Amino acid sequence: MAAEMIRRFLPLLLVVVLAACGESNRFRQGTGADPSLTATTTAPADAADQSAEALYAAGMQELRANRYQRAVDLFDAVEREHPYSTWATNAKLMAAYTEYYRNRYTEAIGALDRFIQLHPAHRDIAYAYYLRALAQYEQINDAERDQQQTIVAMTALQEVVNRFPDTAYARDARLKIDLARDHLAGREMHVGRWYQRQGLTTAAIGRFRRVVDEYQTTNHVPEALHRLTEIYISLGLTDEARRTASVLGHNYPGSPWYQDSYALLVEGAPGAGDNRPGFFTRTLNWLF
Numbered sequence: 001m002a003a004e005m006i007r008r009f010l011p012l013l014l015v016v017v018l019a020a021c022g023e024s025n026r027f028r029q030g031t032g033a034d035p036s037l038t039a040t041t042t043a044p045a046d047a048a049d050q051s052a053e054a055l056y057a058a059g060m061q062e063l064r065a066n067r068y069q070r071a072v073d074l075f076d077a078v079e080r081e082h083p084y085s086t087w088a089t090n091a092k093l094m095a096a097y098t099e100y101y102r103n104r105y106t107e108a109i110g111a112l113d114r115f116i117q118l119h120p121a122h123r124d125i126a127y128a129y130y131l132r133a134l135a136q137y138e139q140i141n142d143a144e145r146d147q148q149q150t151i152v153a154m155t156a157l158q159e160v161v162n163r164f165p166d167t168a169y170a171r172d173a174r175l176k177i178d179l180a181r182d183h184l185a186g187r188e189m190h191v192g193r194w195y196q197r198q199g200l201t202t203a204a205i206g207r208f209r210r211v212v213d214e215y216q217t218t219n220h221v222p223e224a225l226h227r228l229t230e231i232y233i234s235l236g237l238t239d240e241a242r243r244t245a246s247v248l249g250h251n252y253p254g255s256p257w258y259q260d261s262y263a264l265l266v267e268g269a270p271g272a273g274d275n276r277p278g279f280f281t282r283t284l285n286w287l288f
Contacts (some may be wrong), residue, residue, distance in 0.1 A: 005119070096131065
């Protein structure tokens with residue numbers, strides 16, 4: 001629950017600060033009273049008679065009050081009635097954020113695509129790319145389902161990293177890319193375990209090898225190495241099993257998966273009982 005609140009609150013804080021800065025600049029220029037004190041709290045029927053500032057402030061009020069559809073209507077009214085104002089540009093971004101915030105990801109992504117296309121030099125363009133990537137990332141399915149969305153999300157996150165490498169958005173995107181890669185590795189493990197249970201050892205080996213080769217930084221590598229050891233033992237490939245277990249022991253010496261692999265080699269491999277000291281000695285030599 002706490003993580004969910006942080007995930008939702010942080011982007012909202014960013015855009016609210018953005019809006020507050022714009023309003024403060026207007027007040028310093030002596031343009032009048034705070035429009036949030038006089039603006040209506042629903043999309044007004046006479047929107048054409050309302051200033052861009054008043055409509056925008058009303059939209060912000062609705063957003064803070066969790067009346068999301070009214071907020072979107074008001075932000076859209078800013079763009080419709082005052083298309084050439086700076087408030088209209090901010091309203092586009094706020095409307096996209098509001099759609100994202102209420103989990104309408106398709107609408108949010110569409111709005112952000114238009115914002116990016118129309119305003120590539122906007123001061124908040126990095127945030128637009130980041131928000132679009134978040135909308136893709138939060139649609140990732142569990143590891144037992146198709147992972148095309150994970151690939152789409154990783155591509156969007158990588159674009160944030162490539163375009164804005166020194167920003168906080170890029171730092172968070174890198175973390176999420178790592179999590180997405182772990183998710184893809186989890187999918188490979190799920191499929192590999194299924195193949196292994198079905199006795200399709202060649203297919204299972206291919207999946208587990210892919211985890212070891214392509215997802216080396218994920219948490220699934222120790223299990224993948226153990227599963228390969230299991231399969232090699234079942235096929236009578238004791239030397240290959242020992243080499244794989246040695247790699248597991250070298251890189252993850254305290255892992256329960258290594259303990260399981262060692263136990264298999266000591267107790268489960270054909271003839272392993274006669275070679276216990278030899279295997280242990282070879283592992284130590286490999287390590288040191």
